[in-house]
Amino acid sequence: MRGRIGDMWGHHARCPQPEGSGTCPRNVDFYEVDRGRCMEERLQKILSQAGVASRRAAEKMIAEGRISVNRVLVTEPGTKADPDRDEIRVDGRLISCETERIYILLHKPQGVVTTLSDPQGRPIVTDLLEGVTERVFPVGRLDYDSEGVLILTNDGEFSRRVAQAGRRMPKVYRVKVHSKPEEKDLEKLRKGIRIQPGVQLAPCGIVELGGERNGWYEVTLTEGKNRQIRVMFDSVGCPVVKLRRIRIGFLTDRELPVGKSRFLTPDEVERVFKLTEKSSPGAGKGRRSPD
Secondary structure: OEEEOOOOOOOOOOOOOOOOOOOOOOOOOEEEOOOOEOOOEEHHHHHHHOOOOOHHHHHHHHHOOOEEEOOEEEOOOOOEEOOOOOOEEEOOEEOOOOOOOOEEEEEEOOOOEOOOOOOOOOOEHHHHOOOOOOOOEEOOOOOOOOEEEEEEEOOHHHHHHHHOOHHHOOEEEEEEEOOOOOHHHHHHHHHOOEEEOOEEOOOOEEEEEEOOOOOEEEEEEOOOOOOHHHHHHHHOOOOEEEEEEEEEOOEEOOOOOOOOEEEOOHHHHHHHHHHOOOOOOOOOOOOOOOO
């Protein structure tokens, strides 16, 4: 049994926790009576897990008054709700927290932006997905002039873990640069350079692959900034000519043509969760597997 209990912004009339105890969640007007405790999470987490937006973007949406819970407008960042029971709407549209989880690996070509919309009308990554009608979003970025593997999903928790995986899922790139930097310059880049006041790049791996007049390198990042590799080589006078991301952790571009995508297998999704060392209950359940 479950019902509307008390005032939405105050202590619940029948909540089993005493008022002022600090254990009764605020900003929720429902609780699970038969369990004797509230079953809710922060709205930004719910929205992220439902594939609506990242947690940071969801916080902004809440502050802008675009979210309602049980038809009551919410603008307070700490608001909680029960994703299984409450009616949560974004811009008036009801969201589903039971969305099928989808995990896609795309080989992005050059000339495509890694966003869900573009004011200049350029092609976006989701234009390349075949047979995917659900809303998915890219995990991280790959700039307009670069190509390579990119993960897209509607699972906010999966996205967060991949983005924060660091050394557990390094990103590897093949890079061609104009001319060839000296070894002392490469060593400086490996140690991490300061690209502007207060912004220090993390150490990275750089292996020379060959090239006579123009150098080819394999660059491994465990912590990346926007357009980092281009900024790095620009700083030593050797601008990037070509850049392709060939690997994210164990996920590679092998047998994945440019512009094509595939669904991750259940084993691959499970492996990502294990690599990030935080087993999530039900991780990967309800996901779509390759046809």
